[in-house]
Structure formats: C-alpha cells, structure tokens
Amino acid sequence: PAWESVELESAVVRTGDATKSISKQELNMMDADWVGSAPRYPAEKILVASLPGLQLGSIVEYRVKHTLKDRAFFAMRSSFRSANPMDELHVRLSVPKELAVKITRTGGLEKKDAPGITETATTSGTAKVIEWTARNMQPIKPEDSTPPLWSFVPTVSASSGNWxxxxxxxxxxxxxxxxxxxxxxxxxxxxxxxxxxxxxxxxxxxxxxxxxxxxxxxxxxxxxxxxxxxxxxxxxxxxxxxxxxxxxxxxxxxxxxxxxxxxxxxxxxxxxxxxxxxxxxxxxxxxxxxxxxxxxxxxxxxxxxxxxxxxxxxxxxxxxxxxxxxxxxxxxxxxxxxxxxxxxxxxxxxxxxxxxxLRDRGVTNYRIELDAQGNAVVNITQKFYGNAFGNQKKYYDELPPEERHRHFLEMAADISEGAAIQGEPVTKFDAYPGVVSLTVKADKYAVREADRLYLTLPGSLGNLFKLRSDQRANPLYWGGPNRQTITTDIVLPEEFRKIILAPENLEWNAPNNAGSIHIERHSKREKGGDTLSFVYETDLLPAVLAPTYYGELLEINRRLSHPASRTVMLGRELE
The missing domain is CATH 3.10.620.30 (C8orf32 fold)
Incomplete structure (x- = not known):
C-alpha cells in the first residue's frame, strides 16, 4: 500500500554446498494492476524477487524490512502457528512508553503459558519492549472452510487506536x-x-x-x-x-x-x-x-x-x-x-x-404433473431476493437472444435430459422479487415398473455443507447466511395415489444457535387430483463451529444426501 515501503535487505539460497545471494538485477518493483486505470491515487507497489539457483530442497534465508507511515494508528497481529512446521518464531514489539498500546492474546495465549511459547516484558530507554518466542510449533492441518488463522491459533494483537x-x-x-x-x-x-x-x-x-x-x-x-x-x-x-x-x-x-x-x-x-x-x-x-x-x-x-x-x-x-x-x-x-x-x-x-x-434468500418451486406412464409436465419458478435480485436482473437484461435460448435449453436439460420447453420462458424483474419461470414436457420423467412409479425430486439439500472428509481438526467456518426454500408439488396420476416411499419430515437445529433446517411432507386430496408436496428450508447464520460438532454435521449431511431424502415411490391404488 501507499503508506508502506518494503526492502529486501538480504536473500541467500543454499543448495547443498553451493550458496548464492540475490543481486539488485534480480529485484523488480512493479505497480499493482489497478494503478494504470486509477492514476489519481498514490501507486501501490509490488516487489518481485527472483531467487538465484532455487531448487527443490533448497534452503532460503531472507530478511525483509517493512516501513509504515501516515497510518491513522499503529496496529499489528502475529500468529504462532501456520500450515508449515515452525522451528522458531521471534516477535519483538518495542513502543514508546508514553504510547498507549492494547495487547490482546488469543488462541491459548490468554494465560501467557501456551505450550512452546514464552513471553517477556522489559524496558529499554524510553521504550517498553514485549517479546514472544515460539519453538517447535506443529503445523495445522490444511482443511477447507477454516476461519481466519488468527481466530483459533495462538495469536498476539497490538493496537494504539480506538474506534x-x-x-x-x-x-x-x-x-x-x-x-x-x-x-x-x-x-x-x-x-x-x-x-x-x-x-x-x-x-x-x-x-x-x-x-x-x-x-x-x-x-x-x-x-x-x-x-x-x-x-x-x-x-x-x-x-x-x-x-x-x-x-x-x-x-x-x-x-x-x-x-x-x-x-x-x-x-x-x-x-x-x-x-x-x-x-x-x-x-x-x-x-x-x-x-x-x-x-x-x-x-x-x-x-x-x-x-x-x-x-x-x-x-x-x-x-x-x-x-x-x-x-x-x-x-x-x-x-x-x-x-x-x-x-x-x-x-x-x-x-x-x-x-x-431485502435479505438474500432463494425460493424455488417445482410443480410436476405426472401421468400414469411416468411422463410429466414440469414447471420451475424461481424467486430472487436481496443481492440475487440485482445479479439476476443484470444477467438477464444483458443476455443476448441466442445465449438466452441456450441458457433455457440447459435449464430444461437440468430438469430432465431430452425435456422440451413448453411456451415462452418468463423473466420478470420489473418488480421485486425477481421471477424466472420455465415449463417443460419430460417423457419418462418417472420410471414405471408394473404397479409402481419411481421419481427423484428435482430439488433437495444434498451435500448442503459440502463436507469432504470424515474427520475435522480445525474449526469450521460458514462465511455468510444461507436462506433458501425449495418446494416440490407433485400432482399424482389418479391411479397412482398410494405413497410407498417418500422423504420424511425433519427438524434440525445447528449447534450454537447457528440456524435450522426444516423438511416437511404433506399431501392434499382433491377432486381434480391428489397433490404430494415437499418443502425444504434452510435458515443458517454465519458461524464458527468447533471440531467437536463435526460429527453432528456429518450425520445431518449424510441424511440430506441419502437417496431416501429425494426419492418418491408411488403405488397403484387398486379399486
């Protein structure tokens, strides 16, 4: 940034018995990518260093000096663990005695006796000095969806500012x-x-x-x-x-x-x-x-x-x-x-x-009109709230006719391979919320076997949490709210009104009051035809969940991803 300058004081590459030091010709100062399009602002610089003789297994020793000025106040943060093993890390904070600096220790440093980390406080002339030394720190396990490192590993923060x-x-x-x-x-x-x-x-x-x-x-x-x-x-x-x-x-x-x-x-x-x-x-x-x-x-x-x-x-x-x-x-x-x-x-x-x-929320409704042979007319209607309204309005407003046609063909194929679009797709964003609607005719949408019909619901919550492993070492981070409602209404054929298998009702509350998941099944018998309906709802808040909750998340994710959560089997009603 403009208020910071960086100097590479030294850099040495050791490969076996060979030692090479970086030269000035191997240093290049570049402008940040935005500088050319915004010349009014003080330019941000990027220092690029090409290390000489670098090979797999080389040892690199370097010293970088950062000089900061013209900031509103002093602040720093240093974490004592990372994805790499750490033999030793030394952090020295020296500030004038008259400068009020708040020191905050988190991630196990609160009691000043975290394993492998020592802290000392001294004075040197007109300065007060605090030093932290960490030795033999083990690496954290690389995992998806972790919160910021400083929120869960030993970290020290210092600031002279107040809001x-x-x-x-x-x-x-x-x-x-x-x-x-x-x-x-x-x-x-x-x-x-x-x-x-x-x-x-x-x-x-x-x-x-x-x-x-x-x-x-x-x-x-x-x-x-x-x-x-x-x-x-x-x-x-x-x-x-x-x-x-x-x-x-x-x-x-x-x-x-x-x-x-x-x-x-x-x-x-x-x-x-x-x-x-x-x-x-x-x-x-x-x-x-x-x-x-x-x-x-x-x-x-x-x-x-x-x-x-x-x-x-x-x-x-x-x-x-x-x-x-x-x-x-x-x-x-x-x-x-x-x-x-x-x-x-x-x-x-x-x-x-x-x-x-006006908060972000997605609402999707499927209406499936089945006949006795498994053929169906399927309508999908999506409603867009919050920022999704603007994103989708811009997308459809700027979509050329050919790409619009291709887009809806792909949307139809997502419902059923070979589905044929019926009528003109609807995109309505002149009022809030925005609406996109498409109707298709899909032959053999459900599988007919003798006296039974099988179909898979087009919308569900499968792998909602996108979990990729069976174990967890670090906290899990949800970086934003997840609010969505998926409704599927199936108009049943007159002779197939017996429900043999269908997703069951479910109520799940996330740990630490982080929201809920709701699945509801209900049916309505009418003269014009029975309707079987399913509602999937999520209302999840931003959250940081400890690894101890991971087993609970795995279980609910397994239930939501299981075929039973999206499969419907209908039987013939014999007179």
Missing part, C-alpha cells in the same frame, strides 16, 4: 471532500430533473443509479490509502472513477444537495450476528482496532422509517439491499439525526442490516 478517534478522523476527511462542491451541486439538480424525481425514494434511486452508471469503481480500498488521498466529489465526477471512499463522498454530496439527511458508515466483510457462532470473530475485530478491519464506505439514510445503505449496489439492485448485510459496521462522527434515532452513535461498532424482505 471513536478513528471515526472522527475518517468522518472529517469524508465531510471535507463532500461539502462545497459546485459542479456536483449543479449536476444533482440535472439528475433529479431528468429522472423526474419528486419523492425521497425517487431522489435516492436517481442518485444511486447515476453514480453506479457513470463512476467506474476502481482503486484501492479505504484501508490501503492515507486519509489525505480521499478525493473531493467534483474531482471524482470529472475523472469518472473512484474507489469506495470517493464514490461514497460523491453520493453523500449529491444526497446533501438533494436535501436528504444521511451519515457515513464504514463497512467490513467480517460477520456480526446476534447469534453466538460468529461472535468470536466480531469480538476480535471490536476489541482490536485495525485500519484493515474496514475497507468500504457506505452512506446510510432512512426511507419510510427503514435504514438504507448505498455504494455496494448498482442500478440493477432493489433499493435497500446491501451486500454487507449482517456485517460489521462503524458509525462515523457527525452522524445524522436519523442515525442517532436508530440507536447508532459516533465511533460505535454496529451491525449493518437489510430489511428482512
């Missing part, structure tokens, strides 16, 4: 860049006039859409730049591009010129939920201020007594959806009247929330 002071600093820089911008003020009037925006909702949508359509998102995150790099709104408007902070400044300036009350909020990608599973990750973020914790800036305001966040959605999204739902937020100083009314205070860690109807 209240940082919020004040960032807010001052954002407010300065968003006020007194004549070009932006003039443009706002034009945008609102062209959109014929009269109500507050219409004004917000017009402003959001203008910035999304005209300001190219490019550049480093807020945490990768000094605050002096935040750009005035007029300059961002002239250049036609900006990072998250600069786009937020422009949005804020336009909202202010439109007479709308708002405040800035910093946003992280870390989960923060009221449920227990993810609180350890959030706690470390809250208790150990680090500039790297918050990467994005979201203007927030209230419409119809509901909080709404901008700058992480575009013109395709439903107004009020946010990709930072359930994530950690930091309310900035100078918060609006609306923010205070909603219980948020300057410098306070908060939870960014979408309204319930």
């Amino acid at each position: 209240q002071a940082y919020a004040t600093q960032v807010s001052a820089a954002l407010q300065k860049a968003s006020h007194g911008q004549p070009l932006t003020k003039k443009l706002t009037k034009t945008v609102l006039k062209d959109a014929q925006a009269k109500t507050d909702t219409q004004k917000v949508r017009a402003i959001r859409n203008f910035v999304a359509e005209n300001i190219r998102p490019v550049g480093p995150s807020l945490n990768e730049l000094p605050l002096t790099a935040i750009t005035p709104a007029d300059k961002t408007l002239e250049d036609g591009y900006g990072n998250s902070a600069d786009r937020a400044v422009l949005l804020g300036a336009m909202l202010n010129d439109a007479g709308l009350d708002f405040h800035f909020t910093l946003a992280s990608w870390s989960d923060l939920d009221s449920a227990k599973p993810s609180e350890n990750l959030a706690r470390i973020t809250i208790e150990n201020p680090m500039v790297s914790s918050f990467q994005e800036v979201l203007p927030a305001l209230s419409l119809n007594d509901k909080m709404l966040y901008l700058n992480d959605t575009d013109q395709y999204d439903a107004l009020g959806a946010t990709s930072h739902d359930n994530r950690v937020g930091l309310m900035l100083s100078g918060a609006s009247r609306v923010g205070r009314a909603f219980g948020n205070k300057a410098g306070q860690i908060m939870q960014i929330k979408s309204e319930p109807e």
Whole structure:
C-alpha cells in the first residue's frame, strides 16, 4: 500500500554446498494492476524477487524490512502457528512508553503459558519492549472452510487506536471532500430533473443509479490509502472513477444537495450476528482496532422509517439491499439525526442490516404433473431476493437472444435430459422479487415398473455443507447466511395415489444457535387430483463451529444426501 515501503535487505539460497545471494538485477518493483486505470491515487507497489539457483530442497534465508507511515494508528497481529512446521518464531514489539498500546492474546495465549511459547516484558530507554518466542510449533492441518488463522491459533494483537478517534478522523476527511462542491451541486439538480424525481425514494434511486452508471469503481480500498488521498466529489465526477471512499463522498454530496439527511458508515466483510457462532470473530475485530478491519464506505439514510445503505449496489439492485448485510459496521462522527434515532452513535461498532424482505434468500418451486406412464409436465419458478435480485436482473437484461435460448435449453436439460420447453420462458424483474419461470414436457420423467412409479425430486439439500472428509481438526467456518426454500408439488396420476416411499419430515437445529433446517411432507386430496408436496428450508447464520460438532454435521449431511431424502415411490391404488 501507499503508506508502506518494503526492502529486501538480504536473500541467500543454499543448495547443498553451493550458496548464492540475490543481486539488485534480480529485484523488480512493479505497480499493482489497478494503478494504470486509477492514476489519481498514490501507486501501490509490488516487489518481485527472483531467487538465484532455487531448487527443490533448497534452503532460503531472507530478511525483509517493512516501513509504515501516515497510518491513522499503529496496529499489528502475529500468529504462532501456520500450515508449515515452525522451528522458531521471534516477535519483538518495542513502543514508546508514553504510547498507549492494547495487547490482546488469543488462541491459548490468554494465560501467557501456551505450550512452546514464552513471553517477556522489559524496558529499554524510553521504550517498553514485549517479546514472544515460539519453538517447535506443529503445523495445522490444511482443511477447507477454516476461519481466519488468527481466530483459533495462538495469536498476539497490538493496537494504539480506538474506534471513536478513528471515526472522527475518517468522518472529517469524508465531510471535507463532500461539502462545497459546485459542479456536483449543479449536476444533482440535472439528475433529479431528468429522472423526474419528486419523492425521497425517487431522489435516492436517481442518485444511486447515476453514480453506479457513470463512476467506474476502481482503486484501492479505504484501508490501503492515507486519509489525505480521499478525493473531493467534483474531482471524482470529472475523472469518472473512484474507489469506495470517493464514490461514497460523491453520493453523500449529491444526497446533501438533494436535501436528504444521511451519515457515513464504514463497512467490513467480517460477520456480526446476534447469534453466538460468529461472535468470536466480531469480538476480535471490536476489541482490536485495525485500519484493515474496514475497507468500504457506505452512506446510510432512512426511507419510510427503514435504514438504507448505498455504494455496494448498482442500478440493477432493489433499493435497500446491501451486500454487507449482517456485517460489521462503524458509525462515523457527525452522524445524522436519523442515525442517532436508530440507536447508532459516533465511533460505535454496529451491525449493518437489510430489511428482512431485502435479505438474500432463494425460493424455488417445482410443480410436476405426472401421468400414469411416468411422463410429466414440469414447471420451475424461481424467486430472487436481496443481492440475487440485482445479479439476476443484470444477467438477464444483458443476455443476448441466442445465449438466452441456450441458457433455457440447459435449464430444461437440468430438469430432465431430452425435456422440451413448453411456451415462452418468463423473466420478470420489473418488480421485486425477481421471477424466472420455465415449463417443460419430460417423457419418462418417472420410471414405471408394473404397479409402481419411481421419481427423484428435482430439488433437495444434498451435500448442503459440502463436507469432504470424515474427520475435522480445525474449526469450521460458514462465511455468510444461507436462506433458501425449495418446494416440490407433485400432482399424482389418479391411479397412482398410494405413497410407498417418500422423504420424511425433519427438524434440525445447528449447534450454537447457528440456524435450522426444516423438511416437511404433506399431501392434499382433491377432486381434480391428489397433490404430494415437499418443502425444504434452510435458515443458517454465519458461524464458527468447533471440531467437536463435526460429527453432528456429518450425520445431518449424510441424511440430506441419502437417496431416501429425494426419492418418491408411488403405488397403484387398486379399486
């Protein structure tokens, strides 16, 4: 990043008896890939070192010096285990005596007697010195879906910052860049006039859409730049591009010129939920201020007594959806009247929330009309909520006719090989939620054997957790909520109304209140034909689950993946 310089002081490659040292000609300083498309920002550099004579089995000794300046405050974090065995790791922290630095120890270091790790504290002149030495540390087992390393291995974190002071600093820089911008003020009037925006909702949508359509998102995150790099709104408007902070400044300036009350909020990608599973990750973020914790800036305001966040959605999204739902937020100083009314205070860690109807959720309904020979007319209707609405709206709006035709042919083939599309597929995104519907005719969809019909349900929760092993050594991490409903309605042939085999009802609550899974079967006998229905629902929260719960997850995953959870066998009803 711009506030950091890196120097490779030495690098030596030892292969057998041969020793080679790196030369200056083998060092290359390169720009980050975004620099050419965003020249306004201080360039981020990448140091590339080509090690001489490197072979399998070589030993590499190197010394790297990092120099950091112009950051809002000092912060560091060091973990004492990794995926590689560690003979020895020495961490020395030396800070001025007058600088208040909070030290946090996690992952077994809390009692300062973690196996293989020692800690000493001394003074040296005007500095206080704390040293940690780890020896003979065993590697952690490489596994999928692990939480951040620092959340479960011995780790020390140090920070001189506090969120209240940082919020004040960032807010001052954002407010300065968003006020007194004549070009932006003039443009706002034009945008609102062209959109014929009269109500507050219409004004917000017009402003959001203008910035999304005209300001190219490019550049480093807020945490990768000094605050002096935040750009005035007029300059961002002239250049036609900006990072998250600069786009937020422009949005804020336009909202202010439109007479709308708002405040800035910093946003992280870390989960923060009221449920227990993810609180350890959030706690470390809250208790150990680090500039790297918050990467994005979201203007927030209230419409119809509901909080709404901008700058992480575009013109395709439903107004009020946010990709930072359930994530950690930091309310900035100078918060609006609306923010205070909603219980948020300057410098306070908060939870960014979408309204319930705007949260990510998938709803799929299958309707299968079977005849006695196993032929079927199958309709699939999908509804898209939250960010999925915008993603799918953009996809279908930009899909060329030939690719659209191919897309629905593939969708039909997923239902049944050789299925023929009936009628015109429906894509409806001019209202919320978005709807996609397709009807196909599938011969031999169910297998007929004498007096029985067999079929496999097209939608289920098979391998929901994507578990790939029978044992687990490290915690398991679910990085986001999983909300979906899959409904299958089977209209039975008149002579095949006897249910011999079908998925059973199931209720499962995840460990640590991390959500639930619900499967329900019910039937309805009507004059026009019996209907057998199945509902699969998941409502899972972000979670970090200890390895002790893995056996329970394996069992529920086995049950959901078993053929019995998606197979239906019908028998002939003899008169």
